[in-house]
Amino acid sequence: MEFPYQKEQSRLFGNICRPVAEFEVETELGWTPVLAYIDSGADITLLPMSFITALDIHIEEEDIKDIRGIGDGKLPIIVKRVRMRLAGKTFNTEVAIALIEDVPFLLGREGVFDQFVICFRKNRTIRFEDA
């Protein structure tokens, strides 16, 4: 299955192309489709805080961990196992759920990139094939 790049005009670099993909997470609302940025530099898939209620998760203080992006900023998250559907494949994988809402959906490597052979054709398409 192939996914596109999102093309946007940037003030700094002209055209910016960001790889995007659609996946679904099984929540209490059923299979919830999400459009996410494919981030091969992210260790784990990232969802916003409201998924905690949608996945009926009860947080214990010891579950909270910090992750870092670029720079020194820390982001508190919890890691949970969810059922995910991507490129016609359904599997269980761990995802990070941020304890803030203001985060983009990111498709990270853990539990995802080992399911597929992924070919990035720069600024054109991203092909996901069964590994």
Added chain:
Amino acid sequence: MRSVCCSRPPPAHTSLPAPSPFLQFHAPTGGASAIDARRSRRPARPRRSTHPQATNHIPSQTQTIHEHYAKRGGEMHEELKWFASFPDELKKFRGKHIAIIGTEVVASGDNAIAILKDAKKKFPTKNPVLAFVPKEDALILQVI
């Protein structure tokens, strides 16, 4: 013991970041020559056709991704295609979560699941798709 060689640079078309130096394996001395010998016996790969009707055609910069997928039977969802095209309408939702049905934002706000519920309430027979519209230049390394 079988040796693994990952010393070749990644192909030019990939946008993956350079692998971590901790994850690189190097063939022991002498191992690489055997692998090179095997490679040299492989028949040359046929070049990709640049004809637009060829099955291995990759959409060109002038052909939109929409046209490409329309030709292939539209296997990608309409919402993904529309989001990827980043229409001007999306700019007013920067920093917000949105719920999309077809080519329309049917709900937006700061709470992804709340807007999903809202969209499902408005359109009970549809399956809205969630997305987050990043702030301008929010996802790239900042040039200082």
